[in-house]
Amino acid sequence: MSFVTSLYEKHLMQQISKYPIPEHVSLVISETDLLYADGFRKLKDYVTWCRQTGIKMTSIYIEVLDTEETLKSQIIEKLTSKLTEYLTKAPGTIGYQIFGENGELQSERKGKDFQIYISVGFGGRKEVTKAVRDILEKVKEGKIKASEISEKDIESRLTVKHEPDLFIRSGGKHLSDFLIWQSIYSEYYFTDVDWRSIRKLDIIRIIRDFQKRQRRFGK
């Protein structure tokens, strides 16, 4: 990192520290972003940057290409086990939950100063469908009345309970099948920078933009 970049980064860090930092940041990347040589190091960097800027929670969706079923499952399995291995080594104050293709909790740890949710190919449509199956069970058991089903009943059964303040979509401007229910009030950031080239500076800039939007909104 050049001297100038480093100075600029410090300057921006000071700027963003003056205003509220988004608490929960969501990120969508693809399986290839992780599978290339430095993918996991970039993920580690990203988590470090989040913590340095004061973000408390990140939810990460790893989009898995719709390919032949067996291959897809193998990729998801490999990613899930590598992610678990990687997160086990992370500082103990970092908590995490990793969800597999069908929303089963693959591994977790409680943490006290930062929380990571990782979803490997488990998108929002599947998440909502799972909640519906769950509601049906309760109705069958007579614990909920069908006529009283409300948005709250779906909401309370979703895997990720926290609505993101900020949603980062790197390389690509279409939406994604992640947190479709939780993200309706999120601020959206498309960045042309692809995931492999993303720097701390980019994250800080996104936070600064987020704060500007919030302040305009308050007027």
Place this chain on the structure above:
Amino acid sequence: MSFVTSLYEKHLMQQISKYPIPEHVSLVISETDLLYADGFRKLKDYVTWCRQTGIKMTSIYIEVLDTEETLKSQIIEKLTSKLTEYLTKAPGTIGYQIFGENGELQSERKGKDFQIYISVGFGGRKEVTKAVRDILEKVKEGKIKASEISEKDIESRLTVKHEPDLFIRSGGKHLSDFLIWQSIYSEYYFTDVDWRSIRKLDIIRIIRDFQKRQRRFGK
């Protein structure tokens, strides 16, 4: 419209006619966008522009400010009746469906060359919840087995059946509670231009950008 703008518009119309036009375009505006003096004329213009460029279908979400319940219902009722009045006068080849706050169909007409869905304050969370209640009815009647509920069962009960190709969000960069299920593959366009100032040129530009993204995607 100046002579230069008119020439530029013609030039762009020729350009976009060379590539596939998005079939279904979604639009999110707010109730104040409609309630100001020229709101309905702008809506009429927008529909005309859609038809001129070759778009086949538009779904429009009128976000209604979360205010005191009685006032909110009054606003929704007024908007719904004005929209019905307005659409009744539209050319007969234009079909439409207007949905009220709780997803009830307020009025509709079949059309053969263009289709409009308007949702007044009926967002995606409500839409999904309504689908769930519907599924529960079928389960109670023994027509569906609870264990077999799939994404398709939710999908087939949504109010709007068509996934948008392109999603236009004018003035504002947060997502919205509209078509949360249907829009996961949509291309998203935030425009800084607010709804009242939007011109045909803006719509053509958005289509041109959409086509560029599609072509890059194909490579």
